[in-house]
Amino acid sequence: xxxxxxxxxxxxxxxxxxxxxxxxxxxxxxxxxxxxxxxxxxxxxxxxxxxxxxxxxxxxxxxxxxxxxxxxxxxxxxxxxxxxxxxxxxxxxxxxxxxxxxxxxxxxxxxxxxxxxxxxxxxxxxxxxxxxxxxxxxxxxxxxxxxxxxxxxxxxxxxxxxxxxxxxxxxxxxxxxxxxxxxxxxxxxxxxxxxxxxxxxxxxxxxxxxxxxxxxxxxxxxxxxxxxxxxxxxxxxxxxxxxxxxxxxxxxxxxxxxxxxxxxxxxxxxxxxxxxxxxxxxxxxxxxxxxxxxxxxxxxxxxxxxxxxxxxxxxxxxxxxxxxxxxxxxxxxxxxxxxxxxxxxxxxxxxxxxxxxxxxxxxxxxxxxxxxxxxxxxxxxxxxxxxxxxxxxxxxxxxxxxxxxxxxxxxxxxxxxxxxxxxxxxxxxxxxxxxxx
Numbered sequence: 001x002x003x004x005x006x007x008x009x010x011x012x013x014x015x016x017x018x019x020x021x022x023x024x025x026x027x028x029x030x031x032x033x034x035x036x037x038x039x040x041x042x043x044x045x046x047x048x049x050x051x052x053x054x055x056x057x058x059x060x061x062x063x064x065x066x067x068x069x070x071x072x073x074x075x076x077x078x079x080x081x082x083x084x085x086x087x088x089x090x091x092x093x094x095x096x097x098x099x100x101x102x103x104x105x106x107x108x109x110x111x112x113x114x115x116x117x118x119x120x121x122x123x124x125x126x127x128x129x130x131x132x133x134x135x136x137x138x139x140x141x142x143x144x145x146x147x148x149x150x151x152x153x154x155x156x157x158x159x160x161x162x163x164x165x166x167x168x169x170x171x172x173x174x175x176x177x178x179x180x181x182x183x184x185x186x187x188x189x190x191x192x193x194x195x196x197x198x199x200x201x202x203x204x205x206x207x208x209x210x211x212x213x214x215x216x217x218x219x220x221x222x223x224x225x226x227x228x229x230x231x232x233x234x235x236x237x238x239x240x241x242x243x244x245x246x247x248x249x250x251x252x253x254x255x256x257x258x259x260x261x262x263x264x265x266x267x268x269x270x271x272x273x274x275x276x277x278x279x280x281x282x283x284x285x286x287x288x289x290x291x292x293x294x295x296x297x298x299x300x301x302x303x304x305x306x307x308x309x310x311x312x313x314x315x316x317x318x319x320x321x322x323x324x325x326x327x328x329x330x331x332x333x334x335x336x337x338x339x340x341x342x343x344x345x346x347x348x349x350x351x352x353x354x355x356x357x358x359x360x361x362x363x364x365x366x367x368x369x370x371x372x373x374x375x376x377x378x379x380x381x382x383x384x385x386x387x388x389x390x391x392x393x394x395x396x397x398x399x400x401x402x403x404x405x406x407x408x409x410x411x412x413x414x415x416x417x418x419x420x421x422x423x424x425x426x427x428x429x430x431x432x433x434x435x436x437x
Contacts, residue, residue, distance in 0.1 A: 061154035064140070067114065067147070069093045069104070081129065081156065094152060100128040113137035113150050123157065132161040184278035187268075190236055192218035192229070195273070204280050206253035217276075222248050228261050235265040235274040245281055258285040315360040322360060326353040358385070361416060376410040382418045390426045 055062065056076040064073035074082075074089045082089060082097055089097055095104045104111050109120040121136040134155040142148040175198075178185050184201030186194050194212050202209055218229045226248060231241040244260030262277040329350035336343045383404060391400055 061152075061156075063089070063094065063097075063152045063154075064149065065094055065110065065152055066149040069095065069110065071097060071152075072149070078154075081131075081154070098128070098133075098154070099126060109135050109137040110150060110152060113139050114147070117147050125161075131156050132158045182279070184280075186212075186276045186278075188217055188232055188274045188276055190272060192216040192232075201278060204250075204259075204278060206250060211252075220251055222251050226261075231261070232263055232274050232276060235263045236272045238265050240264050244279075245285060247285070256282075258282045319357065319360040322353050322357045326350055326357065329353060373414050373416070374412055375415070377413045377415045377418065378410050379408060379418065380404050382415050383422065385415075386419045386422055390422060394426050 055073075058075055059077055061078045061081050062075045063071045063078050066072055071089050071092050071094055074086055078089060079085060084097070094110060095101050095108070099105055105124070107122055107124075109122050112118075112120040117139050119136065119138050121134065123132065123134050125132050134157045136153040136155075138151040138153065139147055140149045140151060178198040179200070181198060181200060184204045185196075185198040186201050187196040189195055194215055194217065197205075197209060197212050202212065205212060207215075217223055217232060220229070223229045223232075226243065226246055228243060231243060234241060241263045242260070243262075245258050246261070247256060247258045249255065250257050258281050260279040260281060262279075264275045264277075266273060266275050329346055332346045333343065333350065336346060383402060387400070387402065394400060
């Protein structure tokens with residue numbers, strides 16, 4: 001017992017005592033204080049327990065292998081992942097436990113480490129365990145710095161890989177949506193450089209993706225002249241914009257286009273950028289122009305139709321009056337002697353009435369109120385007959401030139417219908433100021 005009253009560990013040693021003849025005479029007992037030795041043993045034991053506790057507390061799977069791939073130590077995480085106890089794991093080949101195979105897999109980091117003596121790693125989907133694994137192999141060296149095995153560290157990265165796959169799928173879907181969008185999309189940074197463009201924007205610009213990646217939108221002439229460059233700068237201060245429809249000449253394709261520009265501010269990981277949309281409405285604008293043109297032409301046609309109906313009504317009434325004038329003129333000529341001075345005057349009245357009647361026939365043709373009458377017609381004669389009316393219809397700013405053959409055969413037709421065709425063509429040219437063909 002120590003002076004303070006506490007006991008101390010001792011080791012008792014008994015020795016047999018013999019006389020000079022070798023006959024045992026008794027025992028001598030010695031007492032040795034082994035306090036220091038016991039203390040050191042306790043420290044070693046506690047260190048071992050602490051190491052094992054730490055080893056089993058690590059979340060990553062750790063197995064220790066010898067040079068023949070045999071597992072000689074495994075932590076609790078390994079037992080949980082493999083679904084086996086340490087006794088079941090111990091002595092197994094690592095490829096049997098992890099992969100369920102009879103030999104290492106291609107690219108096995110353990111094989112590389114045992115050959116090179118250097119750490120190695122790989123990522124793999126292991127169907128045997130149904131997990132994505134990150135595998136690291138670290139070399140173990142003995143006292144003489146010789147390679148005696150390795151430490152195998154395995155981390156389950158299934159959730160990380162699943163998240164990566166979801167992000168990748170979302171990214172692919174986003175790119176597909178943007179490429180199928182009916183408008184161009186681009187991302188512009190504060191230096192004016194284009195960081196992203198969808199396929200529509202590439203098509204609209206007429207340039208390649210590589211060319212666009214080198215473009216500074218602040219210096220692009222059409223955008224600078226329209227003020228789009230300054231508007232994009234304003235988005236970095238949080239001010240969105242809409243411009244258009246605007247018509248301009250595209251920089252790369254050198255063609256006139258009509259487009260609408262929209263800019264929205266946004267941040268990419270804290271960095272200010274501009275999201276720019278470009279909608280090409282050139283076809284729509286052209287369709288609207290054509291629509292307005294057709295509406296104008298329709299209005300002109302309606303006016304011409306109204307004039308035709310009015311002309312038909314006037315011609316019909318005027319024709320009735322002319323019938324009386326011509327009829328009474330013919331009766332008068334039958335009663336007046338040819339040598340009478342009055343005969344020539346009445347004949348002039350009759351001839352004028354007939355010319356006026358021909359004019360009313362032309363007006364009736366223009367109004368489409370004539371009755372179809374087929375007869376042998378000389379086209380040159382019909383054209384000569386209606387030339388004066390055509391000149392009045394087409395106006396003074398259009399020159400009418402006739403190139404007719406001197407002799408042509410007659411055809412069976414209604415001369416009024418032929419005149420109608422000529423009048424329609426002249427009216428069409430008068431309204432459009434261009435060829436109808």
